[in-house]
Amino acid sequence: MRPFRPEPVIETPRLRLRAPRRSDAARIATLCSDFEVARTTARLPHPYALADAEAFLASGDGLDPAREARFALEHPAEGLVGFLSFFDEPAPATEIGYWLGRPYWGAGLMTEAVTAALAWAARDWGRTYVRAWRLDENPASDAVLVKAGFLYTGERRQTFVTSRGEALPSRGQIWLA
Template sequence: MQPIFETERLVLRPFELTDASKVQELAGDKEVAKTTLSIPYPYPDGAAESWIRGCNERSKDGSGFPFALVDKDKHLLIGCMSINVSIPHKRGELAYWLGRPFWGNGYATEAAMCLVAFGFKELELNKIWAAAMTKNPASTNVMKKLGMKFEGEFKKHILKWNEFEDVIYYGMTKDDYDNMNL
């Protein structure tokens, strides 16, 4: 059973099928899609429902924990924060997106801090890493605020909308996390 977390301003909970229209609206924004590695644009009808069903399956088998980010006060879905787990390697990828109206408010960092703690303390991961296109400095800033360290840049690593994009990687180990003053 996937847990539910509360931070100062957010509830992190499993996605529900009733979230599908809001997922399609927020993730389907061209500005959101262009800053992510895998969100399609235009966002196809029915894709959110299929994705949510997949989220639930991944949390059941322990290979991924996608959380709906919900504003506590307004009870609005604002984005997604996930840990995708490589079980044999005890490693997790932190992945996230926020709806454009919610950018620049620190929500991604707030949610990411919660999920990094979950990854190391509850899932007993040895490493958590994240990636972003170099043209997405806001995502890179989230990684840095978490205490992740730069691990490398892959030039022209993904093809996004007929252009090759550079991708940077950041990560931290359990030892790094334990040595942070939290």
């Protein structure tokens, strides 16, 4: 049996960041099946089926909570509106990734979620820095990262984008606690 560990909950003015549940699968599939959500992420496939959401949620069972953390973004009126993950690829660096359902874009929600998640990562998770990679063609994510306090590292790489089956130019950013 796995040892009991309390799952972190992060409250922001408009959102609750909580552990994902198997029952989130249908909602995740609905929001992620929008190509506009998938096309600027590295990992989301397209098309995105219920089975993809179920497999993603099942993969969370084996995560080491010292190395990775996943949060569903819950809105009191709308339910699950997006997702935010910390993962260690390549270890030991911690990288952040996120997506928000398209109906919720442009209201500052992801900036709010990322800012609060970084504070949690520094205060409760012992991280002194967090990395991010975002596509050159993703100015909205750049704005989120810059507003949350990320700096440009000067690193550039080609990132493989699963939904488009191609590698596209991206830049590295870093947040220092």
